[in-house]
Each structure stands twice: as C-alpha cells, then as structure tokens.
Amino acid sequence: MRYTALIQVFSMFVMLLGLQSNVSAANDAVAHGEYMIRVAGCNDCHTPGYVEKGGNIPTSQWLTGNSLGYKGPWGVTYPANLRLLIQSLTEDQWVTFAKHLQARPPMPWFTLQIISEPDLRAIYQFVKSLGPAGVIAPNFVPPGGQIKTKYIDFVPVSAKYWKGFSHITAQ
Numbered sequence: 001m002r003y004t005a006l007i008q009v010f011s012m013f014v015m016l017l018g019l020q021s022n023v024s025a026a027n028d029a030v031a032h033g034e035y036m037i038r039v040a041g042c043n044d045c046h047t048p049g050y051v052e053k054g055g056n057i058p059t060s061q062w063l064t065g066n067s068l069g070y071k072g073p074w075g076v077t078y079p080a081n082l083r084l085l086i087q088s089l090t091e092d093q094w095v096t097f098a099k100h101l102q103a104r105p106p107m108p109w110f111t112l113q114i115i116s117e118p119d120l121r122a123i124y125q126f127v128k129s130l131g132p133a134g135v136i137a138p139n140f141v142p143p144g145g146q147i148k149t150k151y152i153d154f155v156p157v158s159a160k161y162w163k164g165f166s167h168i169t170a171q
C-alpha cells in the first residue's frame, strides 16, 4: 500500500516536471519571438509611433498596423495589423504564409521568406500571446488613387539608379 502511494507521488512528480518543461519551452519561444520582432525591425513600420518614440512602446501596443501610409511609385501601402492577422491563422498557416509572402514596398517580404521555420514559429507564439488588438489597416491605394490618410513620401530622386521593383508589374 505504502509502496503504491510512493509510486503515485513519484509519477506525479515526474508529470509535473514534464509540464514544467513544456511551460518553460513555450515561454522560451515567446521570449525568442519578441527578440526576433525587435531585431528584425517589424515594429518600425507595423507599430504606430515606434520609431518616433525610439522604440519606447509597450509590447501590448506592438504590431497593430499603421494608418500612416508609404507613398511611392507603387501607390500607397499601409503596414498590416499583424495582431489580427496572426489570430486568424494557425501556426502552420503562418509559416506557409510568411515563406511565400510577396508584398508591395517598403515591406521587406524577402527578409520574411528567409527567417527560419523555428524563428517564424517563435514569432507566431509571441504575437499570438499578445492577443488581438487594433483595427485592420487601410486598404492599399493604387498609383494616382485618392489618399485619405497621412503618408510618408518615398520618392526615388535619381532616375539613373532607379530600376523599379522586380516583383511588381507596372500599373
């Protein structure tokens, strides 16, 4: 009888250890995801005020998308709300999405494509842990279209060195 109780206590202990290591692995992924977002510069565009405040924005306000547009030969683009996007995808869907994304400038989609799968999964875990926030960013405005928001002008000043964007067909 006593022996069985001992085994029970022991197996509970082992189970708890297992749970504990699962929890800390998940925490590690979340922390690594936060690090990835910081060093990959995603906040620079996807978090309102991030650059203006020298990065001093609480994580709860990160990646909610931006209604400050980027205007250039491609039209006007708005950094997407990644908090809402990630909520709508499973982790596997996010990995596939990120690996195949091609977006308009100035989104560095080619950088997103080369982020390793474990790093992408960590990014997912972190952003998902923040929960949904904010509203969907304004729609892309094609060149010459009516712009209703504030925007930053990206003007290529030297036609000599301007070769356009290889992945975008001229409008």
Ligand code: HEC
Residues within 6 Å of the ligand: 037, 040, 041, 042, 043, 044, 045, 046, 070, 077, 078, 079, 080, 082, 085, 101, 102, 103, 104, 105, 106, 107, 108, 111, 112, 140
């Ligand atoms: C220089 C600004 C900038 C940076 C830095 C940036 N993005 Fe973006 N991102 C944008 C813009 C602008 C768009 C919208 C592009 C469009 O309309 O085609 C976008 C779009 C996206 C999309 C597509 C969303 C959708 O629903 O189609 C994803 C995903 C994304 N960004 C993730 C990231 C991640 C992750 C990082 C960091 C590795 C990052 N971005 C860094 C500006 C940026």
